[in-house]
Amino acid sequence: MRPVAGVGMVGYAFMGRTHSQAWRNVDAFFDLPLRPAMVALAGRNPEATEQAAAKLGWAHAETDWKRLLDRDDVQIVDICTPGDSHAEIAVAALAAGKHVICEKPLANTVAEAEEMAAAARAAAGRGVRAMVAFNYRRVPAVALARRFVAEGKLGQIRHVRAQYLQDWIVDPDFPLVWRLQKDKAGSGALGDIGAHIIDTAQYVTGERLTGVSAMTETFVKERPLAAASSGLSAGSGTGTGPVTVDDAALFTARLTGGGLASFEATRFATGRKNALRIEINGSLGSLAFDFESMNELWFHDHTLDDAEAGFRRVLVTEPGHPYAGAWWPPGHGLGYEHAFTHEVKDFIEAIAAGTDPAPSFDDGLQVQRVLAAVEQSAADDSRFTPVEVS
Numbered sequence: 589m590r591p592v593a594g595v596g597m598v599g600y601a602f603m604g605r606t607h608s609q610a611w612r613n614v615d616a617f618f619d620l621p622l623r624p625a626m627v628a629l630a631g632r633n634p635e636a637t638e639q640a641a642a643k644l645g646w647a648h649a650e651t652d653w654k655r656l657l658d659r660d661d662v663q664i665v666d667i668c669t670p671g672d673s674h675a676e677i678a679v680a681a682l683a684a685g686k687h688v689i690c691e692k693p694l695a696n697t698v699a700e701a702e703e704m705a706a707a708a709r710a711a712a713g714r715g716v717r718a719m720v721a722f723n724y725r726r727v728p729a730v731a732l733a734r735r736f737v738a739e740g741k742l743g744q745i746r747h748v749r750a751q752y753l754q755d756w757i758v759d760p761d762f763p764l765v766w767r768l769q770k771d772k773a774g775s776g777a778l779g780d781i782g783a784h785i786i787d788t789a790q791y792v793t794g795e796r797l798t799g800v801s802a803m804t805e806t807f808v809k810e811r812p813l814a815a816a817s818s819g820l821s822a823g824s825g826t827g828t829g830p831v832t833v834d835d836a837a838l839f840t841a842r843l844t845g846g847g848l849a850s851f852e853a854t855r856f857a858t859g860r861k862n863a864l865r866i867e868i869n870g871s872l873g874s875l876a877f878d879f880e881s882m883n884e885l886w887f888h889d890h891t892l893d894d895a896e897a898g899f900r901r902v903l904v905t906e907p908g909h910p911y912a913g914a915w916w917p918p919g920h921g922l923g924y925e926h927a928f929t930h931e932v933k934d935f936i937e938a939i940a941a942g943t944d945p946a947p948s949f950d951d952g953l954q955v956q957r958v959l960a961a962v963e964q965s966a967a968d969d970s971r972f973t974p975v976e977v978s
């Protein structure tokens with residue numbers, strides 16, 4: 589009989605639902621050293637939490653996340669709340685000896701992320717593990733891109749071009765949900781989706797960003813107040829309120845290996861729904877990925893003859909591709925939800941092996957530092973060189 593790892597999750601909105609399906613399915617598709625048990629779901633509203641627990645597959649509902657820390661049948665705490673509560677929950681859970689998986693971005697500020705990373709380092713000494721949930725690392729094509737770079741197929745990295753494009757708040761009447769409020773979300777498109785492309789770029793290249801030059805913009809500055817919200821949609825209440833985060837963030841960066849990178853994160857790219865894109869150009873070849881075609885990785889081998897070279901599509905559904913073999917026959921493809929399943933699989937394996945999972949809270953802190961640098965650079969107008977408009 590395998591030992592059981594009891595899970596307690598906080599939050600049940602969009603991310604809570606993705607993580608719940610991951611906990612529900614992971615043991616059915618992967619051979620795990622520990623059997624995850626969906627012990628309890630925590631939320632503030634008793635009725636809504638009970639309903640969500642029943643629907644999503646949790647055995648119990650708790651109305652205070654602190655109750656999860658008192659439960660002996662909970663060994664893992666999964667944090668799916670807005671960023672303003674990540675630090676408090678994660679630090680308390682780690683101190684209580686619970687392994688922690690925390691949604692991204694790790695925190696709302698660098699100070700909070702530093703506290704969380706320090707707590708994770710201390711906990712690791714006691715065999716307690718912490719991971720930040722940058723799910724796109726676990727898309728098979730993205731993991732394959734990392735493998736290609738690590739194998740040296742790209743040579744020296746010269747360029748990274750990363751974009752995360754969405755359009756769900758283009759309508760100025762779309763309400764002021766928590767993702768548009770700085771006190772809850774920390775920042776806007778920057779932290780919510782820019783954090784993903786920063787992590788993806790650092791993960792795939794194996795390099796770090798060493799500095800940035802940035803601009804951000806809030807196109808719609810006032811919005812209807814939100815009534816009850818669910819996932820990314822919400823009804824409007826009465827009155828309006830200020831949008832306190834960026835709608836779009838653009839920045840350039842330098843990489844540790846000497847390459848140059850550009851990043852664009854926006855929720856105003858009409859027609860683009862969830863286009864996390866990355867192109868990497870190296871001295872020996874290039875890679876390109878777009879989440880809207882998430883089962884494909886494009887690879888150009890520059891060592892080939894001119895006549896043969898050129899971008900070719902790798903359909904990342906073969907048994908030899910990362911994670912893919914656990915699912916369907918070649919060509920049948922995976923979706924958004926699978927990356928979350930892969931994430932908890934890797935987390936459980938790291939817990940059982942007594943190793944630090946990746947991305948660690950230190951990796952999350954590094955991303956948080958980049959986010960803060962982008963905000964600082966964007967706020968500094970002296971770096972913007974005006975051009976006379978004729």
Ligand code: SOE
Nearest residue numbers: 602692754780781784820862
């Ligand atoms: C909203 O922009 C959002 O749900 C992000 O919060 C997620 O991290 C991303 O995966 C999809 O878009």
